[in-house]
Amino acid sequence: MRYTCSRKLLGLVLVGGLLAAVVLYSWSPETSTVVDIRSKQGPPEKKLFFGKKISSAYHDISYHIKEDVSSRLPQNACVCLADEETFRLPFSDLLFPRVWAQNLDLAFLKFHPDPEEAKHLRAQEYNKYQWRSYSPADALIIAGANNPLQYPTQGVEVRPLKTIIIPGLGLKEETKADHMVYLTASLGAFDVAATVDGVSIKGEGEKYMTLSSPRLSALNRQLQFVTYTNTVFHPKTADTILFATEGHQSFFTINIRHGAVAKLYNSGYKGEYNISALVTIATKTFLRYDKLKDLIDSIRKFYPTVTIVIADDNEHPEPVAGPHIEHYIMPFGKGWFAGRNLAVSQVTTKYVLWVDDDFIFTANTKLERMVEILEKTSLDLIGGAVREVTGYTATFRHTMSVEKGGEEGDCLHIRRGYYHVIEGFPNCVVVDAVINFFMGRTEKVQQTGFDPRLARQGHLEFFVDALGSLHIGSCSDIIVNHASKIKLPWTKSESEKAYEKFRYSSSNVGNNIHYEGFYFKNRFKCMSSH
Incomplete structure (x- = not known):
């Protein structure tokens, strides 16, 4: 009996020690470099680069491959590999995120009536894309x-x-x-x-x-x-x-x-940033007028004269009136990204702030801070943080990379984390994707655009399309609150039930559009992510 108790006690100590180590690991501060991307005075310094020609005249001289170096060279044959699950503990996915992988060619082609034709068309379109985008300056x-x-x-x-x-x-x-x-x-x-x-x-x-x-x-x-x-x-x-x-x-x-044509904004601010002249707030609403009203009320508490642009695809639109509000009615159920395109297309200020219609501004929702970062750095877009009613604050910081994969397509790799801290802004880092609360340079956001086929769900797709063209940051000290989604089933209104039916529909049509975007439009054969 004493031996059994001792064994149980030892087991509890080991498990407790392991959990303590996990917690300490997850709480340890992340080390990172600090990089200055703030604007400098004067034009950028021009540098000349000279390379050494590798002659083919020495073919008769033997050589020895150094594996640890050659293995890092591009192979043009990417693969997506998922991490194997070694053990399972409570919250292990949160504390030790595993890499998952998905073959996008299988996910898309299995629903297509003619997979070979789809592959042929994709290859044809890719050849046209290469022809359009090629320049001798790339050689x-x-x-x-x-x-x-x-x-x-x-x-x-x-x-x-x-x-x-x-x-x-x-x-x-x-x-x-x-x-x-x-x-x-x-x-x-x-x-x-x-x-x-x-x-x-x-x-x-x-x-x-x-x-x-x-x-x-x-x-x-x-x-x-x-x-x-x-x-x-x-x-x-x-x-x-x-x-x-x-x-x-x-x-x-x-x-x-042609010389680049400047696109300047006469914001008319002196000294402190005139947020009303610099920023327009854009949102999309559907079946949530009560949430939209709360959002507008919270904005007006801190920014009474900032323009709010609302895209609305409700079947029975309700009036949303008030000073500095632009309410645009769309066809019923037109969709999430179509609404984003409409709202952003109507912005005339230098910056556009995107918010969901169930967000709530607080004293920590510092738009001045976002403007300052965009004005003083080379960033095109800056994301903030979203605080849930539970107190948890999310930033959705991710890095992305595309690995060449040959004729079958490329591989998209997404990882949680960031590249480096921004000097002068210790709570801000450089990333490739941020939370659904961000401010960007209007013309850059408009240039990237939003795929209007993504009707009910979509977020990461915008940042995939922006990869390589938008310089993106994320700040943890600029926070917007998220309205509570915790409701008992019998207390939900009819509009809330209808919204959930539209929002969380799992139809094959919606999934296939999602896969088609990655597989055909972006020409990925697979993607991997935490």
Whole structure:
């Protein structure tokens, strides 16, 4: 009996110790680097990068692969692997999140009437996408070591059908009887802005031009006047220029594009941020006018003159009136992301704040703080935190990456966490996805857009579409409250029951649209996530 009790006691001690270790692990502060992404004075510093050409002339020299380095190189054959479950404890998923994986090709194609046709169409559309998005400026060009040619490696730009002097051209070699260089283009023509005595020029106004002289100094002086004129219109492309001399050749690109048109907002604020002039609050409502009223009342308590844009797809719309309120009626049940598109499309301020219609502003919902971060950093969008009635505060911080996977598609990997803390804002970090409470630069949010086919559910999809184009942050000290969802079944109103029926529908049609977005539109074959 004593032995049994001792064994039970020992078991309790071991379990208790394990749980204590788990709690301490989960509560330990996360270490991270701190990076300064605040705006700097003056233009960004330009740097030149030079690479070393890897010659194929040494094929007869043996080599030994270093596995720990080569294994980190891209393989163009990504796979999604889920973590195996080793043990099960209370709250183990929360404390030790496992990676799950899903084959999106199977999830989508098993519902498709003609899977092979779907795969063919996806490949066809991907080829068109590559053709549309390709630019010669994307090609890797390596400047060979000890090349006597001097030329710009990057940063040369010309407006369509305009002319520039090509900077930095030169020839560095030993003195000889005659020195000669030539240039070749495909989308433009060469000429000179001035001539130098003793230099012979052939091909002025053509795609191929030769310059030669018995005096190297005269040739180099002439090269300072060489011009390039774009002759084939394209709003955004590049011309690859061949610059060569006897026994040596090099390549560089001239970017051809219209100048970026500024989009400035006359907010009229001086000193402190004028939130009413800088920010519009956007939301979408459906069958929850009581929650919407609470949201508006809470906003007006702190921001009485900020414009609120409401997208409404109720079957029987109710009036939502008041100063600085714009209420837009949509077709019945048009959907969640369609409503987001409508609301955001009507924003005219520099920033748009997205909130759900069942959020409640508090003294911790500091829009000024969000504006300050966006004004002082390179971020395009900043998320806050949402506090539930239980006291739990969520930030939904995630990082994402796309791994190349070959002809079958790529892999999307999503992980909880962040990249680094933002210097000057210790409660803010850089991420790829945030909670459903965020402020963004209006034109950047509009450029990304929201897939209107996602009618009842969707959030992560917006950030997947924004990957690579939006610089995103998350701050834990900017908090909005979430209205309580805890209700006994017999106390729910008819509108609440109807909302749940629409919101949490698990139809195959909705799931298939969800999978199609990832599989076909984004060309993923699988995704993995915590």
